[in-house]
Amino acid sequence: MLGIDPGLTRCGVGVVDVAPDRSATLVYVGVLRSDHGDPIERRLASIAAGLRAVIDDHGPAVVAVERVFAQHNRQTVMGTAQASGIALLVAGERGLPAATHTPTEIKAAITGYGAADKRQVQAMVARILRLDEVPKPADAADALALALCHAWRGGPVAAASGPLTPAQRAWADAERLARR
Amino acid sequence: MLGIDPGLTRCGVGVVDVAPDRSATLVYVGVLRSDHGDPIERRLASIAAGLRAVIDDHGPAVVAVERVFAQHNRQTVMGTAQASGIALLVAGERGLPAATHTPTEIKAAITGYGAADKRQVQAMVARILRLDEVPKPADAADALALALCHAWRGGPVAAASGPLTPAQRAWADAERLARR
Numbered sequence A, B: 001m002l003g004i005d006p007g008l009t010r011c012g013v014g015v016v017d018v019a020p021d022r023s024a025t026l027v028y029v030g031v032l033r034s035d036h037g038d039p040i041e042r043r044l045a046s047i048a049a050g051l052r053a054v055i056d057d058h059g060p061a062v063v064a065v066e067r068v069f070a071q072h073n074r075q076t077v078m079g080t081a082q083a084s085g086i087a088l089l090v091a092g093e094r095g096l097p098a099a100t101h102t103p104t105e106i107k108a109a110i111t112g113y114g115a116a117d118k119r120q121v122q123a124m125v126a127r128i129l130r131l132d133e134v135p136k137p138a139d140a141a142d143a144l145a146l147a148l149c150h151a152w153r154g155g156p157v158a159a160a161s162g163p164l165t166p167a168q169r170a171w172a173d174a175e176r177l178a179r180r
Helices: A040-058 A074-093 A103-111 A118-128 A138-153 A166-179 B040-058 B074-093 B103-111 B118-128 B138-153 B166-179
Strands: A002-005 A010-018 A024-033 A063-066 A098-101 B002-005 B010-018 B024-033 B063-066 B098-101
Touching: A002 A040, A002 A138, A010 A040, A010 A138, A024 A040, A024 A138, A040 A074, A040 B074, A040 B098, A063 A074, A063 A138, A074 A098, A074 B040, A074 B074, A098 A103, A098 A138, A098 B040, A103 A118, A103 A138, A118 A138, B002 B040, B002 B138, B010 B040, B010 B138, B024 B040, B024 B138, B040 B074, B063 B074, B063 B138, B074 B098, B098 B103, B098 B138, B103 B118, B103 B138, B118 B138
Parallel strands: A002 A063, A063 A098, B002 B063, B063 B098
Antiparallel strands: A002 A010, A010 A024, B002 B010, B010 B024
16 A cells, blocks of 8 residues: 655655555655746656655555645645646556545544644554654655555445454454554 | 646646747647546646656657746645655656646736736737637637746847847737737
């Protein structure tokens, strides 16, 4: 699962491997940067090239991209929206399905609480992935949170209708334990 | 000169050839469409493929993309911003310089009046390119207006500092004539 926190100056990228029991392992985390002084077309091309390299190196099955809202800071929102378009395009061109999640969905999936603050989410990401430290910068941790969010929301427990099977109950328990 | 009026559902594309005397000829005009029901990553990939085909067929030297503003209709602005990112990316990946222009700049360049209405701009585009009819749909005409805007604004007269040379004055006169 590849999570992308889109941005022009810093684009967070996180790859996690999520087992059927929903335990998760860090595969890759990083930040793609583009130079503020470069022309926009070259910045976007450099982000696209970086995203393609991550996909080719790690072969994710799905790409999740944080959803961008127009009401945010107007100065940067257009660049963020353009970067999110690049992320979705690269997924589409590699034949990978893409999904978007809102920050609230991500917070709720990771901490169980949609209004959690960023640091709570980041600390939980470190705990879930059994990391000694919170991944830095924040964009990198956000990308991991997004990948976990999508893996869990799209996973078998979330999609189940009706009562849980014993195996699903075991997964749900493991998830609860991981969140403690 | 390739002008792109970015959009997810309809992306206007216009190629014009602008001579040193600033007279302009229509090379290509069209609209790339993507299906509203398709996943966003496939819609963006289909627009990117269409833009690359236009670039490869017509070999423009420069790409101009209409600038998108966050304050527009929130429902569609994100898709438009993403499509504009794709347009800029494709230019960057083909090694072409890209520029953006605001609707006001385009109107002013084409009609001499930044608050001109869309129909005035479209009628002037048809006149400048010596077309019998206004190109349809509007996105196609807008893309041509953008290409003309960039050719003229970025051209030698606009860039000149100090008094015009006789040749520059001749260009400026030809431009004024074309606008009558």
